[in-house]
Amino acid sequence: MLTRVAVAGVHGHGATHVRNVLRLADRARLVAIADPRPPTDLPTGVEVFGTLDQLLEATDVDVVIISTPIQTHVPLAELALRSGADVLLEKPPTASLAEFEQLSAVLAETGRVCQVGFQAQAAQATLHLAKIMAEGQLGEIRGISAIGKWVRTARYFDRAPWAGRRTLNGVPVVDGAVTNPLAHSTAAALLLDGSTGVHDIRSVETDLFRANGIESDDTSTVRITTTRGTPIVVAVTLCAIEHLDPTVIVHGSQGRAVLHYSTDTLVLPDGVHTFERADLLTNLLDHRADPAVPLYCPFAATGGFTRVVEAIRLAPEPAVIPDSFLRWEGEGPDRHPIVENVEHWIDRASDELALFSELRAPWI
Ligand SMILES: NC(=O)c1ccc[n+]([C@@H]2O[C@H](COP(=O)([O-])OP(=O)(O)OC[C@H]3O[C@@H](n4cnc5c(N)ncnc54)[C@H](O)[C@@H]3O)[C@@H](O)[C@H]2O)c1
Numbered sequence: 001m002l003t004r005v006a007v008a009g010v011h012g013h014g015a016t017h018v019r020n021v022l023r024l025a026d027r028a029r030l031v032a033i034a035d036p037r038p039p040t041d042l043p044t045g046v047e048v049f050g051t052l053d054q055l056l057e058a059t060d061v062d063v064v065i066i067s068t069p070i071q072t073h074v075p076l077a078e079l080a081l082r083s084g085a086d087v088l089l090e091k092p093p094t095a096s097l098a099e100f101e102q103l104s105a106v107l108a109e110t111g112r113v114c115q116v117g118f119q120a121q122a123a124q125a126t127l128h129l130a131k132i133m134a135e136g137q138l139g140e141i142r143g144i145s146a147i148g149k150w151v152r153t154a155r156y157f158d159r160a161p162w163a164g165r166r167t168l169n170g171v172p173v174v175d176g177a178v179t180n181p182l183a184h185s186t187a188a189a190l191l192l193d194g195s196t197g198v199h200d201i202r203s204v205e206t207d208l209f210r211a212n213g214i215e216s217d218d219t220s221t222v223r224i225t226t227t228r229g230t231p232i233v234v235a236v237t238l239c240a241i242e243h244l245d246p247t248v249i250v251h252g253s254q255g256r257a258v259l260h261y262s263t264d265t266l267v268l269p270d271g272v273h274t275f276e277r278a279d280l281l282t283n284l285l286d287h288r289a290d291p292a293v294p295l296y297c298p299f300a301a302t303g304g305f306t307r308v309v310e311a312i313r314l315a316p317e318p319a320v321i322p323d324s325f326l327r328w329e330g331e332g333p334d335r336h337p338i339v340e341n342v343e344h345w346i347d348r349a350s351d352e353l354a355l356f357s358e359l360r361a362p363w364i
Helices: 013-021 052-058 070-082 099-111 126-135 155-160 183-192 280-289 299-312 343-354
Strands: 003-008 028-034 048-049 063-066 085-090 113-116 141-150 201-210 219-226 231-237 249-253 254-259 263-268 271-274 326-329 336-339
Touching: 003 013, 003 052, 003 280, 013 028, 013 063, 013 280, 028 052, 048 052, 052 063, 063 070, 063 280, 070 085, 070 099, 070 219, 085 280, 099 299, 113 280, 113 299, 126 183, 126 249, 126 254, 126 263, 126 271, 141 183, 141 343, 155 263, 183 219, 183 231, 183 249, 183 299, 201 299, 231 343
Parallel strands: 003 028, 003 063, 028 048, 063 085, 085 113, 141 231
Antiparallel strands: 141 249, 201 219, 219 231, 249 254, 254 263, 263 271, 326 336
C-alpha cells in the first residue's frame, strides 16, 4: 500500500520535497499540502489547505514533511505527531534547547518517529569518512573544521519575514549563517566526531559578525568542544567573493580528509572518491516498513547541533563589520556585501582551529 504523504510549506525548499514525493510514486502518494500561499501547479487529486491543522482534520496522513519557517517547526511537528503521523522535519529542527526537549517529549509520548533534513548525514561520503576515522586511518584527530564561503544577496534575506532574524515577535528563530544556511556543515562535523547527542557537547564558543543589515550573523567562527575532547571549528560567511562548495576538513596526525558533502565527494590522502547519497524520505519509508532499518538522522541525533543553536541564540548580538572592510556588489535584489579577504581568515581559522577574534581578523 502506498504511504500517504503531506507537505507543509511548498514554496522555497518545500518545492524540492513535493518533487521528491512525486518521484517516489511507486511507494508514496502526495495526498495533500498545507501552505498559506496556495500553489498553482500541483497534480490533480492533491488536496490544498491553508494550514496543517485543517489538513490533518480532513485527511488521513502517514507522513508529514515540514519545510516551513524555523519558528513554526515545533508547533507543526507536534500537530503532525499527535495526529499519528511520522515526520520529516527540515533543519534546523528547533530554535532552542527548550523546544528540542519539548519535541523529544512528544516523540516519546506518541511513539512516532521524526527524521531531520540534514541530508549531509545521509551522504555515503560522510558515513565512509566517519568509518575510516573510527578505524584510525587518519591517526589521532587533532580537530575538525567546517568551512563555508557563500554568497547570499538581498533577495535571500528579503524573501520572508523570518530570514536573517534572531527572533520574530518574541519567538526564537536563530536564522544565522552557522545555524541555518550552513547548518549541514556543523551537523556533518558532529556526526564525524560521533558527537550528535545532546550530552556530547562540552562547550561552545561563539564569535559572531554581520555585514548585512540583518539581526543574525553572516560571518562567524564557532568552536565546539565535544565531550571526547575534539575541537570543531565552524568558519563560515555568506559574504564571500564567490559561492563555493562547503567543506568539512578532518585534521588527523596521519593525514587530512576533505568532505564536500554537497557533491558527495571525499578527498583522502590516497585520492578523490565519489559516493551515492541516500534519500531521507526513502530512508524514512524504509524505517516505517522495517524499524530495524535505522534512520539516517533521527531527531535525537540533532541534540548536539541544537546545543550549538542554543549557544548562538544566547550569545550577544553579532558585531557589525565596519563599512571600511566591505565592498558592495550588484543592484537591488542582487546587492551583496563582500568582506575583505574573508576567505583568507576562514582558511586560517580552519587550519589553526581558531576563532576570528583569536586570529585578530582586521574587522574586529
Ligand atoms: N535541507 C536543505 O538543504 C534546506 C535548504 C533550504 C531550506 N531548508 C529549510 O527548509 C525550511 C524552509 O525554508 P525556505 O527557505 O523554503 O523558507 P521560505 O520562507 O522561503 O518558504 C517557507 C514556505 O512555508 C510556507 N509557510 C509559512 N508558514 C507556514 C505554516 N504555518 N504552515 C504551512 N506553510 C507555511 C510559506 O508560505 C512558504 O511556502 C527551513 O527550515 C529551511 O532551513 C533546508
